[in-house]
Amino acid sequence: MTFDEAKDKFIHTWGTLATQWGINRSMAQLHALLLIAPEPLATEDVMEQLQISRGNASMNLRDLMDWGLIYKQLKPGERREFFMAEKDIWKVARQVAKERRRREITPVVDVLNELKMISTDTPEAQEFQRVMEGLSSVVGFADSTLNAVIKAEENWLMSQFIKVFR
Amino acid sequence: MTFDEAKDKFIHTWGTLATQWGINRSMAQLHALLLIAPEPLATEDVMEQLQISRGNASMNLRDLMDWGLIYKQLKPGERREFFMAEKDIWKVARQVAKERRRREITPVVDVLNELKMISTDTPEAQEFQRVMEGLSSVVGFADSTLNAVIKAEENWLMSQFIKVFR
DNA sequence: CAATTCTTTCAAAATATTTTGAAATTACAG
DNA sequence: CTGTAATTTCAAAATATTTTGAAAGAATTG
Numbered sequence: 001m002t003f004d005e006a007k008d009k010f011i012h013t014w015g016t017l018a019t020q021w022g023i024n025r026s027m028a029q030l031h032a033l034l035l036i037a038p039e040p041l042a043t044e045d046v047m048e049q050l051q052i053s054r055g056n057a058s059m060n061l062r063d064l065m066d067w068g069l070i071y072k073q074l075k076p077g078e079r080r081e082f083f084m085a086e087k088d089i090w091k092v093a094r095q096v097a098k099e100r101r102r103r104e105i106t107p108v109v110d111v112l113n114e115l116k117m118i119s120t121d122t123p124e125a126q127e128f129q130r131v132m133e134g135l136s137s138v139v140g141f142a143d144s145t146l147n148a149v150i151k152a153e154e155n156w157l158m159s160q161f162i163k164v165f166r
Numbered sequence: 167m168t169f170d171e172a173k174d175k176f177i178h179t180w181g182t183l184a185t186q187w188g189i190n191r192s193m194a195q196l197h198a199l200l201l202i203a204p205e206p207l208a209t210e211d212v213m214e215q216l217q218i219s220r221g222n223a224s225m226n227l228r229d230l231m232d233w234g235l236i237y238k239q240l241k242p243g244e245r246r247e248f249f250m251a252e253k254d255i256w257k258v259a260r261q262v263a264k265e266r267r268r269r270e271i272t273p274v275v276d277v278l279n280e281l282k283m284i285s286t287d288t289p290e291a292q293e294f295q296r297v298m299e300g301l302s303s304v305v306g307f308a309d310s311t312l313n314a315v316i317k318a319e320e321n322w323l324m325s326q327f328i329k330v331f332r
Numbered sequence: 333c334a335a336t337t338c339t340t341t342c343a344a345a346a347t348a349t350t351t352t353g354a355a356a357t358t359a360c361a362g
Numbered sequence: 363c364t365g366t367a368a369t370t371t372c373a374a375a376a377t378a379t380t381t382t383g384a385a386a387g388a389a390t391t392g
Contacts, residue, residue, distance in 0.1 A: 190349080190350060190351095191350085192350080192351080218351075218352090219351060219352045219353065220352085220353075220354095221351070221352060221353065221354090222350080222351050222352070225350095225351090245359085245360070245361090
């Protein structure tokens with residue numbers, strides 16, 4: 001396989017994969033493209049390389065910035081904006097874990113806690129409460145796993161920080 | 167909140183949540199409904215309770231069986247099929263972990279391994295390889311986490327098994 | 333501040349996914 | 363084997379999501 005083939009395959013695969021999670025193809029492909037780009041790219045570059053429209057590029061680049069997965073970079077003497085991906089893959093993982101936790105886990109925890117509160121006067125309601133409690137424990141497990149990723153990396157970051165200053 | 171309100175809220179919340187993952191609303195709501203049902207339900211029951219069509223019910227019940235999250239149950243003297251959810255929530259979690267691992271992690275691992283193989287004759291290709299290796303390690307982490315869930319529960323299952331026979 | 337270049341927005345179009353419902357198939361009882 | 367009840371299938375319809383592209387908005391330069 002040539003390098004260009006590998007590049008294409010990576011971008012393509014990442015895009016396909018993303019749709020299985022709730023992420024759209026353009027966003028995933030943009031991220032993939034920027035991940036392997038040795039230099040920051042301008043909007044025009046990504047439009048051309050991925051064959052997508054200006055609006056699409058603009059919106060998804062912004063979303064990627066909201067996720068903290070890419071950064072805007074300004075080049076001196078250049079008017080347009082360039083984008084580069086966070087290359088530290090563990091930082092990317094931490095960022096994704098953080099966002100998914102905030103967007104997906106936290107709301108469920110709240111609803112489950114609310115639903116656990118119903119009175120248990122009938123057998124049916126008792127069964128319901130049992131299920132809610134079970135789900136709470138599973139969601140709690142997922143939550144602490146994500147937290148472990150987030151915290152482990154914060155510690156790692158901290159350790160790097162210490163290295164620099166000792 | 168009354169029991170019926172709680173029930174509705176649970177089914178509705180579960181359905182909304184599922185769409186954020188790659189799961190469709192009907193499937194999630196079916197699963198939620200069966201999770202809190204004290205008795206196995208027939209196709210007609212779920213059609214009526216969720217207000218969905220026969221075809222929709224049939225297809226999604228089958229998908230849920232493929233995921234190992236619900237079971238068919240035959241009642242003596244009844245011709246139609248009844249469905250009940252796996253109520254052991256940790257078994258559900260294990261099942262989901264297993265399936266997602268198989269469907270999502272394994273294919274990525276394969277592609278990444280293939281892409282790591284390209285020759286590193288240019289700086290660009292070297293960078294590419296570095297990214298692939300980073301991704302490999304993150305995916306490897308996700309893989310072993312899912313495995314931990316799967317194995318932990320198999321051990322738990324084993325311990326229950328032993329309890330019965332000692 | 334006027335002209336130019338780049339970015340963002342958003343309604344409409346394109347695409348993808350989900351749902352429906354009727355027809356085909358299957359399973360069973362008599 | 364026949365009739366009936368239940369389930370599955372799948373093309374078409376409904377819905378939801380994504381993408382486009384042109385217009386509006388910002389930023390920068392001379």
